[in-house]
Amino acid sequence: MRKFQLAILVFILSVAFQQQAQAQYYRTSLGLKFGGYNGISAKHFINDVNALEGLLSFGYGGFAITGLYEWNWVAFDTDGLGWYIGGGAHIGVWDNRPYRNDVFYEESGAFIGLDFIIGLEYTFEEIPLNLALDWKPAFDIIGDQGFWPGDVALGIRYAFQ
Numbered sequence: 001m002r003k004f005q006l007a008i009l010v011f012i013l014s015v016a017f018q019q020q021a022q023a024q025y026y027r028t029s030l031g032l033k034f035g036g037y038n039g040i041s042a043k044h045f046i047n048d049v050n051a052l053e054g055l056l057s058f059g060y061g062g063f064a065i066t067g068l069y070e071w072n073w074v075a076f077d078t079d080g081l082g083w084y085i086g087g088g089a090h091i092g093v094w095d096n097r098p099y100r101n102d103v104f105y106e107e108s109g110a111f112i113g114l115d116f117i118i119g120l121e122y123t124f125e126e127i128p129l130n131l132a133l134d135w136k137p138a139f140d141i142i143g144d145q146g147f148w149p150g151d152v153a154l155g156i157r158y159a160f161q
Contacts, residue, residue, distance in 0.1 A: 025080055025082065025123035025130075025159070026045070026123055026128075026130060026159035026160060026161055027044070027045055027160055027161060028042070028043065028044045028045070028159075028160045029041075029042070029043045029044075029130045029157035029158060029159045029160065030042045030157055030158055030160070031130070031155060031156050031157030031158055032155070032156055032157075033055065033057070033132075033153045033154070033155045033156075034153060034154045034155075034156075035151035035152055035153030035154065036059060036150075036151035036152075036153070037057035037058065037059040037060075037064065037151055037153075038057065038058055038059065039055055039056050039057035039058050039063075040055070040056045041053065041054070041055050041132075041155050041157060042054045042157075043070075043130075043157065045072075049071055049072055049073065050069070050070070050071060050072070051069075051070045051072055051084070051086075052067070052068070052069060052070070053067075053068040053070055053086075053088075053117075054066070054067055054068075055067075055068070055090075057092075059094075060094045060095075060096055061094055061095040061096050061108075062092055062093040062094035062095050062108075063092055063093065064090050064091065064092025064093075064111075065090065065091055065092065066088060066089070066090040066115055066136075067088045067089060067090075068086050068087065068088035068115060068117055069086050069087065069088055070084045070085065070086030070117065071084060071085055071086060072084040075120060079125070080122050080123045080124065080125060081120065081121075081122050082120070082121050082122075082123075083118075083119065083120050083121075084117070084118070084119055084120075084121065084134075085117065085118045086116075086117050086118075087114065087115060087116050087117065088114070088115045088117075089112070089113065089114055089115060090111075090112070090113055090114075090115055090138060091110075091111070091112045092110070092111055093108070093109070093110045093111075094108060094109060094111070094144075095107075095108040096108070109143050109144055110142075110143050111140045111142060111143030111144050112140070112141060112142040112143060113138050113139050113140035113141050113142070113143075113148075114138065114139050114141065115136055115137070115138045115139075116136065116137050116138070116150075117134055117135070117136045118134060118135055119132055119133055119134025119135065120132070120133050120134070121133075121134075121155070123159050124159075128158055128159045128160070128161070129156070129157075129158070129159060130155070130156075130157045130158075130159040131154070131155065131156060131157075132153075132154070132155035132157070133152070133153070133154055133155075134152070134153055134155070135150055135151070135152050135153075136150045136151055136153065137149055137150030138150060
């Protein structure tokens, strides 16, 4: 299974780096992301293809701050539609205090890790609205160590020209 996943990743990256078309439909966007973690998303293009995205996410009784570097391309030769792939890092804290078998457990901690992201986004020409749908798996290297299969999230952002 790992070989298959690696083959898919290599294919996606090879196609990504062969793309020449510009993907920038806005300069900066700011809005909300809804998924396993909900939060605030800000994305800023530093040139026609490369962008930085920052996320402030809330969930599981805590929050996380994520910084991503993304490569963006036109998708399906469609104006306004783009796809992106990238990676970055996160840091956060969680504080779950669940009841199990009528016993109250104190569970909390901090975590630091690495992220991967791949997604599609559409920016409307008529109104300054950007919609994004992405998948962001992560790997925590400090704290609750291990692979997090990630969230599928819907982003709704105001697009500044």
